[in-house]
Amino acid sequence: MRSRLKKTIHHQLERWFPERRLFLRSDYETRFIRLNSETQLVAWVGCTIVVAWTIVATAILLMDSIGAGNFRAQAQRDQMTYEQRLNALSSERDLRAQEAADAQNRFSTALQQISVMQSELLATEEKRRELETGLDVVQATLRDTMKAREEARTLLAAATDQSDGVAAATMSQDAVGTVDLLANALAQTAAERDLIAADAEFAIDHAQELELELRLLHERNDQIFRQLEEAMLVSVEPLDDMFRAAGMSPDSMLAQVRRGYSGQGGPLSPMQFSTRGGEPDPDALRANAILASMDRINLYRIAAEKAPFDIPVKANFRFTSGFGQRWGRMHAGTDFAGPIGTPVYATADGVVTSAGWSSGYGRLIKIQHDFGIETRYAHLNAMHVSVGQRVSRGERIGDMGNSGRSTGPHLHYEVRVGGEPVNPMIYIRAGQDVF
Structure with a gap:
């Protein structure tokens, strides 16, 4: 049975792989090598395996090369996107910093103008008070003069009734001279009173104009303050989020940076808006809050250089x-x-x-x-x-x-x-x- 099966298999193999002979001829003799069906089958299977392995390996290498190329291209695109975003953020940060600097300059100029206008307003108010005081003095003098004139008229009438003709004439001439003198003084005093009243009215009108200008200046300062506060908010919040995202407490981190730069006159000297010894007004409080935000940004800038936020x-x-478990190890x-x-x-x-x-x-x-x-x-x-x-x-x-x-x-x-x-x-x- 086994022999018959073997012959059947051999007969089938001979149909596909007939027996062949390989002749080797030399100068003296000729030899041949017999290649039976089984040997040819083994050789064919071996060659097929080698060719199949070559094709699969080539395909794997080609796919890996294509995948690596795509990954490199994706990495380059990601790198370009990151650099573009970085450049855009840097430009926006510089723009915000420039806007803050310009707003600070406008704020300083506005403060100087307010100081000048306040000085002018105080001087005008002082002059108005002096004019009112002078007007009161003139009115008092005028009242005294009118009283003296009435007394002189009374004396003149009494002297006319009691004196004789010559004495009465002499007394009449002296009284007329006194009355004329008083009338002239009275006219001069009235003119001075009118002049003082006109000056006082001008001072009041000028003070109203100054008050209007001061109110407009306050409105402009309020607009500048709002712009500065918005700029500080836009600048500080991303920095707060950055340190919190890294698991760092912004307050403790800023306190540590401030302790490291606590020397007087250094880059972190406390910034405060002077109130000249008086009670702080709302503008001064807002200015100090903006300066505190600028100080916080300065602290963040120093801290960002000391924490590993770069690549x-x-x-x-x-x-x-990446970070984590890999192949059973950390x-x-x-x-x-x-x-x-x-x-x-x-x-x-x-x-x-x-x-x-x-x-x-x-x-x-x-x-x-x-x-x-x-x-x-x-x-x-x-x-x-x-x-x-x-x-x-x-x-x-x-x-x-x-x-x-x-x-x-x-x-x-x-x-x-x-x-x-x-x-x-x-x-x-x-x-x-x-x-």
């Missing part, structure tokens, strides 16, 4: 691994893949605490920042900083490499707060929303 790689790259950072030698930058101001070889990290740089934050840059190809060196945000500290336990050239970037690793993308995304 460590600015050239073309792709994210290959991956404490974010990986940025790129060519060897790609520049690596510090993400915040700080001091280099380590720069050397560190086991699986390979060439590793550690930078200590304020607020208890540390950043790590691993698998570097070269390091451009040394221990104890102070670096600034955006300063080049090394080159991307493949040192240590690494499957390809990339940067392993970590952020640690109080020694505990946190997701670096929290800070990077928070910074992208503002800068």
